[in-house]
Amino acid sequence: MNQIHANIQVSLSHMPLIFDSHSDYGCWTYYEDQMRLAPSLTEHAQRVQAGGIGMEVLVIGGQSVLDEVDFRTRDTVLTAMQSVRMALSDPCLGYTQVLNRQDLARLPEPGRVGWTFGFEGAAPITSLDDLWKYHEVGLRVLSLTHAGDNDIACGRDREPGLGGGLTAFGRELVKALDDLPIVIDLAHLTDRGVMDTLELINRPVIISHTGARAVCDRPRNIPDDIIRSVAARGGVIGIFAVGYYLHDGEGAATAEAWLRHIEHVVELVGPEHVGLGTDFTDYMSEIFDRWHIPHLKPTVAGVPDCSHTKVFLEMLAGRGYDKHVIGDMAWKNFARVYDASLPRD
Numbered sequence: 001m002n003q004i005h006a007n008i009q010v011s012l013s014h015m016p017l018i019f020d021s022h023s024d025y026g027c028w029t030y031y032e033d034q035m036r037l038a039p040s041l042t043e044h045a046q047r048v049q050a051g052g053i054g055m056e057v058l059v060i061g062g063q064s065v066l067d068e069v070d071f072r073t074r075d076t077v078l079t080a081m082q083s084v085r086m087a088l089s090d091p092c093l094g095y096t097q098v099l100n101r102q103d104l105a106r107l108p109e110p111g112r113v114g115w116t117f118g119f120e121g122a123a124p125i126t127s128l129d130d131l132w133k134y135h136e137v138g139l140r141v142l143s144l145t146h147a148g149d150n151d152i153a154c155g156r157d158r159e160p161g162l163g164g165g166l167t168a169f170g171r172e173l174v175k176a177l178d179d180l181p182i183v184i185d186l187a188h189l190t191d192r193g194v195m196d197t198l199e200l201i202n203r204p205v206i207i208s209h210t211g212a213r214a215v216c217d218r219p220r221n222i223p224d225d226i227i228r229s230v231a232a233r234g235g236v237i238g239i240f241a242v243g244y245y246l247h248d249g250e251g252a253a254t255a256e257a258w259l260r261h262i263e264h265v266v267e268l269v270g271p272e273h274v275g276l277g278t279d280f281t282d283y284m285s286e287i288f289d290r291w292h293i294p295h296l297k298p299t300v301a302g303v304p305d306c307s308h309t310k311v312f313l314e315m316l317a318g319r320g321y322d323k324h325v326i327g328d329m330a331w332k333n334f335a336r337v338y339d340a341s342l343p344r345d
């Protein structure tokens with residue numbers, strides 16, 4: 001941390017904006033509304049801009065259950081999507097929804113933050129027809145699983161090697177997805193599930209938020225062969241800022257530990273396959289205590305929430321990366337895969 005922070009004086013003359021490929025704040029916006037909590041969206045939007053984020057993939061739905069708000073069910077998901085879209089349309093917030101390639105091409109734009117809907121886990125999808133229905137209401141990023149198993153595939157948050165791959169329905173769904181203008185996200189999926197999926201599809205995928213298992217040996221992180229396989233398809237791997245998965249110890253990880261994950265992927269497959277998927281959950285602190293998962297709260301030292309995300313850029317600059325390479329890792333790599341996956345207009 002100290003050495004890197006000393007080097008942070010090497011500032012970028014034009015700081016590129018950051019494409020953050022994973023934020024749970026979509027779920028949280030609806031949860032606050034349903035639980036009649038004081039809305040924090042205005043503050044969040046300010047933090048996002050302060051952090052240098054120019055695109056935020058907001059997860060809503062999927063496999064999360066926040067108290068009585070069950071994002072696995074169709075009615076909740078559809079109501080939540082409408083509610084979140086309306087909340088984000090307040091022009092004072094500076095958000096702009098990205099639904100197609102043209103929307104994406106207008107970004108990054110200083111003072112504006114692009115956003116789009118993702119599902120974390122495909123639990124609300126019970127038939128292939130559902131895919132198009134959710135697409136119609138704005139779903140643009142789909143991960144197949146969350147932490148556990150569902151009707152589509154097995155989640156990787158278990159001992160490595162124990163998880164299965166895609167189910168029969170999962171295989172049908174992935175084949176259908178290959179023709180759909182939706183970004184395919186393999187975060188949380190088991191190794192076998194990733195390989196099953198790559199066999200069935202013909203376009204680049206992302207792993208929106210993960211760490212490298214060679215650096216920190218937790219089942220949630222991905223091994224080198226998965227990194228290579230995703231990169232071989234032109235895909236991008238987003239490194240998260242969740243301390244528990246970045247180092248073996250307790251508490252916040254150091255910036256060096258964060259950087260080790262990024263550099264491991266860079267050394268293995270090149271910087272064109274690396275991005276950032278922060279997965280900050282500071283706003284869910286009380287829920288993590290109640291769920292008995294307080295170990296997942298610490299982030300990276302000095303990077304407690306999204307308002308500090310630009311430390312990522314300073315860290316890379318301090319390490320001596322070329323500004324074009326930093327721009328690729330900050331924005332262009334994810335934008336490339338999104339451009340290949342989103343509808344034309």
Ligand SMILES: [Zn+2]
Nearest residue numbers: 120187188209
């Ligand atoms: Zn996740």
